[in-house]
Structures are given as structure tokens and as C-alpha cells.
Amino acid sequence: MKILVTGGTGQLGSRLAEVLAPFGDIVAPGREVLDLTDLHAAREAVADIVPDLVIHAAGFSRVDAAEADPEAAMTLNAKATGALAGAAAEATAAMIFYSSAYVFDGGRQTPYREDDQPAPVNRFGSSKLAGETALGLTGIPHIIYRCGWLYSARGRNFVTSLLDAGQRPEGGSIAVASDQSGSPTPVGVVAEATIAAVKRGREDIQAYLEAKGGLYHISCRGGTSWHGLAAAVIGIARKKGLAWHAGEPVAASHLDLPFHAARPRSSRLSTGRIEDQFGISPPNWRDALEGTIADYVKARAPG
Numbered sequence: 001m002k003i004l005v006t007g008g009t010g011q012l013g014s015r016l017a018e019v020l021a022p023f024g025d026i027v028a029p030g031r032e033v034l035d036l037t038d039l040h041a042a043r044e045a046v047a048d049i050v051p052d053l054v055i056h057a058a059g060f061s062r063v064d065a066a067e068a069d070p071e072a073a074m075t076l077n078a079k080a081t082g083a084l085a086g087a088a089a090e091a092t093a094a095m096i097f098y099s100s101a102y103v104f105d106g107g108r109q110t111p112y113r114e115d116d117q118p119a120p121v122n123r124f125g126s127s128k129l130a131g132e133t134a135l136g137l138t139g140i141p142h143i144i145y146r147c148g149w150l151y152s153a154r155g156r157n158f159v160t161s162l163l164d165a166g167q168r169p170e171g172g173s174i175a176v177a178s179d180q181s182g183s184p185t186p187v188g189v190v191a192e193a194t195i196a197a198v199k200r201g202r203e204d205i206q207a208y209l210e211a212k213g214g215l216y217h218i219s220c221r222g223g224t225s226w227h228g229l230a231a232a233v234i235g236i237a238r239k240k241g242l243a244w245h246a247g248e249p250v251a252a253s254h255l256d257l258p259f260h261a262a263r264p265r266s267s268r269l270s271t272g273r274i275e276d277q278f279g280i281s282p283p284n285w286r287d288a289l290e291g292t293i294a295d296y297v298k299a300r301a302p303g
């Protein structure tokens, strides 16, 4: 199977390019080779490579920046997704796309299911929802994985930013939202979900995704607030012997923090559908966090 992976330098894309290697011939052009804001180039790349599967892990993920430059978010998250999907249709390829829990307004008390009605409250969420629609309209076999609160030991994200900040000698403390909930999820969990589909469909990915594709939510089990996540990160980091110079995180309302974009109060996702379909069992968010912080510590150990 020939697989085109976009966003191969990102948190998720780099993990995917590693773990997908046993399943096929991976082509992962970086942004310098394939800038997806050039929609013509996006189409040409698919036409030249003729993949069986396009895994579109590139994205505009900076939620506040999307508010300041909605056109940029829309171009990458929606128009480029539509361009890749249109070219995939010509090449009879299937496609996997990563959308977001931010397609929902966050008012639900229980985790969002795939059949809940999207109602984004910010430009980032709108652009991801438009990307879902653009892909769906092509009618090609596909999966859309909705996820959120992603992190990895190597990428730049809430967890690594906090760990880096805590070790700076100047210390200080940060205010963190305690009134938004989500399920912090390492990219490995989303990569595992992707592998689950690719592995099952390895004989004929188009036919497999035609039958079993669609919309799936993927995240760790359980949930917390950003403040709960910060407290857990610090607790685990201390337990693992990391020097910690910063103070405890201060609980704040997200409404008092200097965000440009509105954010949903809840981004929790129900994973029942993917568990039933692909037999995967996501870990609890806290257990998964332990593993990533262990990787972070190992990567920085002397020698």
C-alpha cells in the first residue's frame, strides 16, 4: 500500500510516519516540498504520487491565531483538505483526516458522540468542520478522526511547554483554566487508532473504508480541566525527579485569560464507536500522561 502522509514534521504526522512504515510505502513530503496552501500543488502531489491512501495530518491548529487569520485556517484545514480529497477521488485513493472536538460548542455535560450536532464557537472549529464537509462531499472512502488536547514528548504543546517552563531557574507561576474540560491525549493513541484501521484494511483500503469508514471520536478515557492537567504534569514530573522551579498553577476562569478565541467548556469525546468498530481500548488520560513524561525525562537524561 502506498501512503501519502501530510504534516510529517508535526506531533501526530511524525509518529504516524514511524508506526505506519511496516504497512506500506510511506511518502511524507514536508512543507518545504509541498506547501498545502498551494491548492494546485496539493492536487498535483496526489496525482504524481498516486497513493492508495492519503493521511492528512497537516493542519492549522493554533486556535487563537485562527481567530486573527481565519482565511489561513480555512485554507489549510478546509480548502487543502478538499483539494487533497478531490485529487484522491481521481486517483481512486482513500483518505484519513484529523478533525477536532472544537467542532462542538462545549455545552454538553457528557462526552460528545459522533451523532451530536456540531456548532463551533471559534474559527478554528469552523475550519475543521468545513474540512469534514469538503472531504465528505467527494464521496471517497474515508475516516474522519475527531480528537483534541493532543500532546507528545517531542512536540510543542501544553505539557512540554509547562515542563520546559517549570525547569527554568527564574520560576514563576501560571494561571490555568479550571472551567474547561477535555481528555488530554498523547498522539500515540490517535496513531494507534489510525493503525487499527490501516491494519484491518491492508488488503484493500478503499473497500475497507467504504464499508467501515466514517466519523470516529478518539481520545483517552476520563477527563480533567487544563488546571487539573497542569497539576498532574507537575506531580508526575516531581515524582520522576525533574527539578521544578515554578510555583503551583493558579486556577482561573478561561474568561479571565488572554485568549482571542472563544473556547468550548467541554471537549470530551465519547469513544464507544471506535472501541466497538476497531477493538481498541484507549488508556486513562493520567496513565497515558505518565508514559509521555517518562519519555520526556528519558530524552533529556545526560549521556
Ligand SMILES: NC(=O)c1ccc[n+]([C@@H]2O[C@H](COP(=O)([O-])OP(=O)(O)OC[C@H]3O[C@@H](n4cnc5c(N)ncnc54)[C@H](OP(=O)(O)O)[C@@H]3O)[C@@H](O)[C@H]2O)c1
Pocket: 006, 007, 008, 009, 010, 011, 012, 013, 030, 031, 032, 034, 035, 036, 037, 056, 057, 058, 059, 060, 061, 076, 098, 099, 100, 101, 147, 148, 149, 150, 151, 155
Ligand atoms: N494538537 C491538537 O490538540 C489537535 C486537536 C484537534 C485536531 N488536531 C489536528 O490533528 C492534526 C495533527 O495535529 P498536530 O498536533 O500533530 O499538529 P502540529 O504538530 O501543529 O503539526 C502540524 C503539521 O502541519 C504542517 N503544516 C502546517 N502548515 C502547512 C502548510 N502550509 N503546508 C504543509 N504542511 C503544513 C506542519 O509543518 P511545519 O512543521 O513545517 O510547520 C506540521 O507538520 C492536525 O490536523 C490538527 O489540526 C490537533
